Amino acid sequence: MNEPGGMEVAKNNNKRPSDGQSSKVDFSDDQPLTDQYRHPPEVYEFRIEGYLSPLRSEWFDWLVITNLENGDTLLTGQVTDQPALHGLLAKIRDMNLKLISVKKI
Secondary structure, three states: OEOOOOOEOOOOOOOOOOOOOOOOOOOOOOOOOOHHHOOOOEEEEEEEOOOOOHHHHHHHOOOEEEEOOOOOEEEEEEEOOHHHHHHHHHHHHHOOOOEEEEEEO
8 A cells, every 4th residue: 555655554454443442363364383483302311210110111112211330210312392391200200200310412
């Protein structure tokens, strides 16, 4: 749309009431989030006190499980995002395992 003086002005398509009423914004035309907003998975190492039994090891089958000489267990693997990290920490807690350390590598 051209204004007097030849300047081009973008049209505002957001229709909002000017009388103080609340407005409802329609996001139906918005594109879904793409991978450009996501971070690549990060590798974490979780040190657990004691060895994991084979039954408990099944709960962490997507992680590399290493039994250390001192009796501790290392769980190492990719964690996709913060909710996945918190879910894994909750699983360790719920299984009553003693978490010694968490390290991003």
